[in-house]
Amino acid sequence: MKKYLILLIASMLLSLTRTGAAEMTKEPDSAYIFAYASLKNGGRNGLHFAWSIDRKKWHAIGPEYSYVRCDYGTWGAQKRMLTPFLFYGPDSLWHAVWSVNETDGVVVHVTSKDLVYWRRQSYPILMQKENCLLPALSFDKEHGKFIVEWKSTNGGADATYYRSSTLDFKNYTPPEPVAKATFDNRHTIRLENGEENGTVHKVSWNVIKGLLQAQQQAAYEQELWSEKTADDGIRFASLKPVDVEVQIDVENKKKISDLLMGVFFEDINYAADGGLYAELVQNRDFEYRLSDKKGSDTSWHSYKAWSLKGGKGTFKIDSISPLHPNNAHYAILNIEKAGTALVNAGFDGIPLKAGERYNVSLFARNLQEKARALLIRLTDEHGKLLGEARIQAIKGNWRKYEAAISVKADATKASLEIIPQEAGEIALDMISLFPEKTFKGRKNGLRADLAQTIADLHPRFVRFPGGCVAHGDGLGNMYRWQNTIGPLEARVPQRNLWNYHQTAGLGYFEYFQFCEDIGAEPVPVVPAGVPCQNSSTGGAGQQGGVPMADMEAYIQEVLDLIEYANGDTHTVWGKKRAEAGHPKPFNLKYIGIGNEDLISDIFEERFTMIFNRVREKHPEITVIGTVGPSFEGTDYTEGWLIANKLQVPMVDEHYYQSPGWFIHNQAYYDKYDRSKAKVYLGEYAAHLPGRPSNLETALAEAIHLTSLERNGDVVSMASYAPLLAKEDHTQWKPDLIYFNNTEVKPTVSYFVQQIYGHHAGDIYLPTQIRLSNTEEAVKKRLAISVVRDTKSGDAIVKIVNLLPVSTRVALNLEPLGNISTDALKISLAGNPEDEALRPKSTPIAVTKNFKDELPAYSFTVLRFKIVD
Ligand code: AHR
Helix, strand or coil, X not given: CHHXXXXXHHHHHHHHHXXXXXXXXXXXXXXXXXXXXXXXXXXXXXXXXXXXXXXXCCEECCCCCCCCCCCCCCCCCCCCCEEEEEEECCCCXXXXXXXXXXXXXXEXXXXXXXXXXXXXXXXXXXXXXXXXXXXXXXXECCCCEEEEEEEECCCCCCCEEEEEEECCCCCECCCEEECCCCCCCCEEEEECCEEEEEEEEEEEHHXXXXXXXXXXXXXXXXXXXXXXXXXXXHHCCCCCCEEEEEEECCCCCEECCCCXXXXXXXXXXXXXXXXXXXXXXXXXXXXXXXXHHCCCCCCCCCCXXXXXECCEEEEEEECCCCCXXXXXXXXXXXXXXXXXXXXECECCEEEECCCCEEEEEEEEEXXXXXXXXXXEEEECCCCCEEEEEEEEEECCCCEEEEEEEECCCCEEEEEEEEEECCCEEEEEEEEEEEECCEHHHCCCCEEHHHHHHHHCCXXXXXXXXXXXXXXXXXXXXXXXXXXXXXXXXXXXXXXXXXXXXXXXXXXXXXXXXXXXHHCCEEEEEEXXXXXXXXXXXXXXXXXXXXXXXXXHHHHHHHHHHHHHHHCCCCCHHHHHHHHCCCCCCCCCCEEEECCCCCCCHXXXXXXXXXXXXXXXXXXXXXXXXXXXXXXXXXXXXXXXXXXXXXXXXXXXXXXXXXXXXXXXXXXXXXXXXXXXXXXXXXXEEECCCCXXXXXXXXXXXXXXXXXXXXXXXXXXXEEECCCEEECCCCCCCCCCEEECCCCEEEXXXXXXXXXXXXXXXXXXXXXXXXXXXXXXXXXXXXXXXXXXXXXXXXEEEEEEECCCCCEXXXXXXXXXXXXXXXXXXXXXXXXXXXXXXCCEEEEEECCCEEEEEECCCEEEEEEEEECC
16 A cells, blocks of 8 residues: 555656646646647647646646547547647537548537546538638627638648538538638647647636646556566565455355356457358458458459469459359359369468368359369378369359368368369359368358367357457448358458458358357347448548438348347248258347447437337347447446436446556446446456566456456456457457467466356355455455355355465355365466466365465466355
């Protein structure tokens, strides 16, 4: 505790020195603030403030602390705040407007009561084809309207000034040209680091105090949250092993969620195609496009992963007479002399196992009169034949042909060869190779080892298909579930927002089937009628929401999904499910609407429409709303306000934070109002600089999970993110499970999730804990959770020790009743930077006064049988 007080005082003193201690002792009634944004980082650093008593000497706060940042447009390219203008309105609100870039006819408008918390942003389009620079605001008292003025350079050097009026910052009058700017009273102020341009305002000293406190609080939290085990040698220099006495309080037990531990599957890092989806042929449909990677890779097109080998012939892509309009491209092989092979290289090669069977299928159309045969071969990287099959008599119209190949030897980088047996022309599409041994032997199934690794977590639910993949990069890229069901050749492949190609072979049917196969609740997430706020195509960021005229059809799509999952076989969509091979309903209970969207008016309108209709038509379905990408901030607060207003039953929270954040935020959910929405923590992970996945991050997550169990009456579900990552195709780190074509590599975090999954409970038992060392830094690194699992009757104690010393635990088991002497101990321990640890399970003999010494940096689970 002492340490934290010292830190707080030090940080305050530091900021007093920075701002001038003498000035702070005699606080004035009022002073001046200067609001500005620097051009550093391309103008992406947000709104800063400086203050002054005399308008001569200015003190920059932070010195460049950001009070609000721009959320307009594409991540990386946009998010700029240029020339902000601050204005105090007659509505007692601070209004800020700014320009977003040099080209768009858009300004940003946002309000705040105290300059610290800023409400949702809006992005009115004031000019259709011209830019909006140097926006400024005033109020026309006579007409009771706000006036916005701006300069437009019309693409040239000559500037024209415009103005528009608004009552509500939602509707604006058409722009009127004006002779010159009338109220742009920006000033250039010299600060310590140079000159900046912005607006100056006289405010009460309390406003400045609020600004200073917000920055000091943020700096203080930053100190705490950046704590790492690398500094433990100094932080805990003289620390001795800690004694821990645990008393279990069975009287105050409470019911907690039995769905807490689940997984979130997103097609990121090649998680689906080339990953969990067992298809071994890359670009089987010849639908790869330059636009999948936004033109950044010139080899990424219909020919990707395909080549011609041997003989004499040509291979071209055509789209005149496709197999299906949704799958327009196909290959035409023109063979002059038999022996030429069309070769697929797979995803980094095709992995094969000796003695196993592989199923080939393809669509072909013979463009010659004479019927023809195809030889299908699997060869290793040296050209050695591993297995082959023949397809006879290809007809003149598109038909599907199938064959099975038994493989003679293991290979990691095999190729698939299609060899026409006579000269002539033949069209081919949807060339596919699946191992026969998919997970649970499903057709069009999943890679068995990867799927099993997920199943081994014992997840109670699976959220899918994203993530950002769900809301998509622009309106046209939103994940539309109907595009991903039915015959593979009729599904709609599309650009994966993570910069590759999505075949939709792993689609909604397969997701539902997988959930059923592993006994997990399906939790599909549909877009809330808005694409990702960071979109780069089809409108700036979230501006391109589904047009109101199309919302009815969009809502129907969401209702149809529920019918597809649950409707009986006489319904339109239930029938389609039955045709796909699953007449029984999938028993869908949850549906997510939106993924960490920017909470704007555009979002709220659409979310409300979808939510109200789903609730009205399907009160049995729990709708999960969304509250932005962080544990705090505007989207979080505004998202929760919407959830409270609409009485949304559950919201999806996301946060990726440092281990220090998890250590210092164990009480995060203790304060949650139990009468409001339940929480689904849909995405979280501990991130260290460099983004490793090691024992330190895993223990931080284990600590958080103890507090999720303690708050299991309000936190219903939680899933680490992301789940899968293929080596050499990873866009995001860390991930729970890494893999390549032949190996699966679970991380330490995986084992923490697995241990929690296997040793979950549905009753929480509070504890009283006495430590021999009560320093705050010590207390916060020891976390304990006790649950009971009603099904087995077992009591489970989880202890996380994130200290560099061992803990001697004394656990009084008396309150649990009759304990069997046979218990189980699972332990995960090592050095914080260890990345390849495995848990150890040992049967142990116990008495009612259980004592054990648990190593430094460890996670221990004790499972006790109760014999009544
Ligand atoms: O988990 C990776 C990404 O993180 C998800 O797609 C998105 O929801 C979040 O920003």
